Amino acid sequence: DTAVSQTPKYLVTQMGNDKSIKCEQNLGHDTMYWYKQDSKKFLKIMFSYNNKELIINETVPNRFSPKSPDKAHLNLHINSLELGDSAVYFCASSQGPGGYGYTFGSGTRLTVV
Amino acid sequence: SQELEQSPQSLIVQEGKNLTINCTSSKTLYGLYWYKQKYGEGLIFLMMLQKGGEEKSHEKITAKLDEKKQQSSLHITASQPSHAGIYLCGADGRQGNLIFGKGTKLSVKP
Numbered sequence: 191d192t193a194v195s196q197t198p199k200y201l202v203t204q205m206g207n208d209k210s211i212k213c214e215q216n217l218g219h220d221t222m223y224w225y226k227q228d229s230k231k232f233l234k235i236m237f238s239y240n241n242k243e244l245i246i247n248e249t250v251p252n253r254f255s256p257k258s259p260d261k262a263h264l265n266l267h268i269n270s271l272e273l274g275d276s277a278v279y280f281c282a283s284s285q286g287p288g289g290y291g292y293t294f295g296s297g298t299r300l301t302v303v
Numbered sequence: 304s305q306e307l308e309q310s311p312q313s314l315i316v317q318e319g320k321n322l323t324i325n326c327t328s329s330k331t332l333y334g335l336y337w338y339k340q341k342y343g344e345g346l347i348f349l350m351m352l353q354k355g356g357e358e359k360s361h362e363k364i365t366a367k368l369d370e371k372k373q374q375s376s377l378h379i380t381a382s383q384p385s386h387a388g389i390y391l392c393g394a395d396g397r398q399g400n401l402i403f404g405k406g407t408k409l410s411v412k413p
Binding site: 194221223230231232233234235238240245246280282284286292293294295296297299 | 336338340343344345346348389391396398399400401402403405406408
């Protein structure tokens, strides 16, 4: 029943590792997003995809690579993890531009040790 | 680029008290959204405001957008422990994304 689901919910990993976070939405939305929330709770856009096409690619290290196999899925792969990557990552989806109808996942808390 | 400034950064109130959280934009707002976040959970949509002077209420929470559409306030009447969490205001970005303020952490003491 979950509209936007992310896995895993928690991820603890060592520096230098490569990890992926998965996101799936069952709302039929065309656009999906990845946001990062830092330790000060500041939430900022990283990427957005519209129907599998990359729309937004903010200033994010190229160690982060989003992948959208279809419009219901947007995964985030992170290479060579660093301590500063520790944050909560939120996936979201919307039918179109604008915040109304935005639906967020429950977040993935990534801790790099 | 547009920035949203929220105040206060954190707030501790006694149960039953009223409180107000403010959100100020560096540019005219065309869509202003209020979200609530509880620890370990996603963002819960509260309200959306679009028109200058608009006011919306849901249960004990009222949000307003000023006439110039650059400031919004969120007012909680008779706060309860269930109101505790982080309140975020958001605005439409250039390409469908949301731009957020840095959040206001609300604690309600029973």
